[in-house]
Amino acid sequence: MQGNAEYSILIVDDEEMVREVLTRRLSQEGFDCCQAPNGQEALEVIRARPFDLVITDLKMPVMGGAELLEKIKVLCPDTEVIIMTAYGTIESAVESIKRGAYYYITKPLSTGNVLFHVEKALERKQLTRKVEQLEKEVQGRYKFEGIIGNSNEIVEMLRLVSHVCRTDSTVLIQGESGTGKELVAKAIHYNSRRSDRAYVTVNCGAIPENLQETELFGHVKGAFTGALADKRGLFQEANFGTLFLDEIGDTSPATQVKLLRFLQEGEIRRVGDLKPVQLNVRVLAATNRNLEVLVQDGKFREDLFYRLHVIPIHLPPLRSRREDIPLLARHFQDRFCSRLGRQLQPMSGEALSLLLRYEWPGNIRELENVIERAVILTTRDSISAEDLPYHIQGKKISSFLKQPTRETTLGEMEKNYILEVLERKNWNQKSACKALGISKTTLWRRLKEYGIDPKLLLQSQS
Numbered sequence: 001m002q003g004n005a006e007y008s009i010l011i012v013d014d015e016e017m018v019r020e021v022l023t024r025r026l027s028q029e030g031f032d033c034c035q036a037p038n039g040q041e042a043l044e045v046i047r048a049r050p051f052d053l054v055i056t057d058l059k060m061p062v063m064g065g066a067e068l069l070e071k072i073k074v075l076c077p078d079t080e081v082i083i084m085t086a087y088g089t090i091e092s093a094v095e096s097i098k099r100g101a102y103y104y105i106t107k108p109l110s111t112g113n114v115l116f117h118v119e120k121a122l123e124r125k126q127l128t129r130k131v132e133q134l135e136k137e138v139q140g141r142y143k144f145e146g147i148i149g150n151s152n153e154i155v156e157m158l159r160l161v162s163h164v165c166r167t168d169s170t171v172l173i174q175g176e177s178g179t180g181k182e183l184v185a186k187a188i189h190y191n192s193r194r195s196d197r198a199y200v201t202v203n204c205g206a207i208p209e210n211l212q213e214t215e216l217f218g219h220v221k222g223a224f225t226g227a228l229a230d231k232r233g234l235f236q237e238a239n240f241g242t243l244f245l246d247e248i249g250d251t252s253p254a255t256q257v258k259l260l261r262f263l264q265e266g267e268i269r270r271v272g273d274l275k276p277v278q279l280n281v282r283v284l285a286a287t288n289r290n291l292e293v294l295v296q297d298g299k300f301r302e303d304l305f306y307r308l309h310v311i312p313i314h315l316p317p318l319r320s321r322r323e324d325i326p327l328l329a330r331h332f333q334d335r336f337c338s339r340l341g342r343q344l345q346p347m348s349g350e351a352l353s354l355l356l357r358y359e360w361p362g363n364i365r366e367l368e369n370v371i372e373r374a375v376i377l378t379t380r381d382s383i384s385a386e387d388l389p390y391h392i393q394g395k396k397i398s399s400f401l402k403q404p405t406r407e408t409t410l411g412e413m414e415k416n417y418i419l420e421v422l423e424r425k426n427w428n429q430k431s432a433c434k435a436l437g438i439s440k441t442t443l444w445r446r447l448k449e450y451g452i453d454p455k456l457l458l459q460s461q462s
């Protein structure tokens with residue numbers, strides 16, 4: 001137990017004798033004691049400073065113990081309360097316990113008995129304090145901006161991330177598309193010692209192979225035709241900070257050699273320069289491709305793979321941690337609502353169970369898109385099943401729109417075909433237009449003719 005002097009106790013009784021006896025005994029034990037002759041004065045003292053424990057008589061003029069208890073539980077719910085009562089009023093003492101008092105003691109008092117219960121109450125208080133403190137520490141340690149999830153998989157992953165933050169190790173983040181790799185890379189940088197230094201990200205897949213080397217490592221003037229001046233590479237931009245190499249699986253063989261060299265020696269060589277440059281850069285890499293397979297196929301250097309693989313972080317697909325779906329859906333709904341200035345109630349149970357059943361090939365990014373679209377589309381005060389894309393609703397729209405005609409007209413055939421393709425393409429506008437060989441405008445016009453809102457189309461890639 002902590003030193004008693006750290007605990008403050010307020011003694012409330014209209015009998016001065018009782019106050020005096022208790023104050024003397026508890027002060028002897030080292031507690032920090034105050035007194036008040038009734039509930040009202042006690043409240044004034046409490047408003048001025050909080051107490052760990054209040055010991056109060058039940059029957060007092062001006063304000064009794066029951067009312068005082070009620071006010072304390074509102075004003076400072078962490079304060080423990082012990083009620084003192086004469087034999088005749090045990091029932092109301094029991095009532096007090098129901099209303100949050102810690103214990104009641106019957107009069108006439110034995111100071112030993114009082115002391116016993118005071119210590120018990122404060123022990124409990126100490127325990128609560130400790131739990132709160134631990135909770136705060138844990139929250140602080142694992143607080144990663146915007147990463148939502150409560151599943152074991154995510155909690156485990158964040159635990160690993162929190163360790164990784166405190167090191168300078170190279171980290172390889174793997175996971176399907178849309179599982180949050182970029183989000184995690186950012187979290188690592190901004191929770192690391194390098195957080196106030198540069199965070200440079202580069203999507204290796206977006207740079208043509210022949211430009212990767214100069215983009216990453218820079219070049220000197222005259223290194224090749226067109227190299228009119230020296231160019232700093234992204235590695236140099238990231239010096240003392242973090243470089244995030246996204247889509248690492250898409251790097252050219254020449255770039256891979258240079259990356260390996262950096263990871264082994266901590267130095268780079270600009271294109272056309274013989275002198276190496278020593279740099280202090282922490283490398284994070286990510287890929288949604290299976291690097292092991294690329295290594296087997298000879299498309300990715302095995303030695304580089306092992307250098308990157310020092311600390312692998314694997315982001316689980318959303319379908320393997322469905323318990324996070326409600327949390328994420330709620331998070332995205334709130335975000336889009338505030339962005340669009342809408343106010344919505346929690347979504348219908350039916351809508352939520354559709355989301356829980358779906359496979360989510362596009363993972364969190366797909367969920368995010370679906371919720372955004374639903375927030376825009378819904379005409380009610382909450383998202384319902386009808387606001388979700390057809391492929392999530394699991395309805396076969398073509399089958400109920402098809403009319404049972406003896407002879408199918410050309411127009412009907414076209415309509416059936418368009419709807420079939422849309423279903424196959426999960427209502428993705430881009431892929432459907434491509435498969436049908438028509439423009440977006442034509443597709444929209446047709447849907448309107450069929451009485452279908454073109455806003456149902458999904459705009460995402462995939």
Ligand SMILES: Nc1ncnc2c1ncn2[C@@H]1O[C@H](COP(=O)(O)OP(=O)(O)OP(=O)(O)O)[C@@H](O)[C@H]1O
Nearest residue numbers: 146147148176177178179180181182183288364365
């Ligand atoms: N745990 C999460 N909590 C909240 N939002 C998340 C979470 N994970 C991912 N997101 C969001 O999902 C979207 C996709 O995440 P991100 O871009 O990090 O995926 P990725 O793994 O890099 O995908 P890709 O392989 O396609 O590049 C982002 O908008 C991101 O903010």
Ligand SMILES: [Mg+2]
Nearest residue numbers: 178181182246
């Ligand atoms: Mg990404």
